[in-house]
Amino acid sequence: MQHNNLLVEACQxxxxxxxxxxxxAANNGDWVSLKNFDRVTIVVFKGAGTAGEDPVITLQQATAVAGTGAKALNFTRIDKKIGTQTGIGAFTTATQAAANTHTDADSAEAEGLFAIEVQASDLDVSNGYDCVQVSIPDAGTNAQIGCALYILRNARFAGAGLPSAIVD
Known part of the structure; x- marks a missing residue:
């Protein structure tokens, strides 16, 4: 394990x-492939909005980055920081029954930072599924700014640079 490398040298x-x-509108994230990576952390970051307009974080899996054969990708754990982000030092872990969506009933009116870990082995690999997508359907009628990132790590093959995750 290398301890002195840059994040961009270790993660895509x-x-x-x-x-x-x-x-x-519906906010459908791009698809990423885990074909060359062991896991992905999906990070969702949002500003405060209006009470009752809680965003629903949804995960899907597919057999290609075009979304081929898309179907639910269930998860049971989500780590989050809800509230003024400069005042929250640690994540809170929430568990849920296996589902491909998560709604935090207190997050609409507060800032939120969410992290969901997905291992490549969590996908339906026996049927060729190796791609992941996060989406957040329309979160109501009042403004609520948000974005999401994929952080892929543990590249399966060593090389001069990390492989792309946006191609099959």
Whole structure:
């Protein structure tokens, strides 16, 4: 294990959802492939909005970065920081029954930072699924700015640079 390398030398970072008003439309993230990586951390960051307009974080899996054969990708754990981000030092871990969506009933009116870990082995690999997408459907009628990133790590093959995660 290398302890003195840069984050960008150890992880592939990909934009999922660029900063957008989550209340304007369905916000479907780009697809990323885990074919060359062991895991991805999906990070969702949002500003405060209006009470009752809680964003729903949804995960799907597919057999290609075009979204081929898309279906639910269930998860049971999500780590989050809800509230003024400069005042929250640690993540709170929440567990849920296996589902491909998560809604935090207190997050609409507060700032939020969410992290969901997905291992490549969590996907339906026996049927060729190796791609992941995060989406956040329309979050209501009032403005709520948000974005999402994929942080892929543990590249499966050593090389001069990290492989792309946006191609099959």
């Amino acid at each position: 970072i990909v934009s999922a959802i660029v900063p957008v008003n989550l209340a304007t």
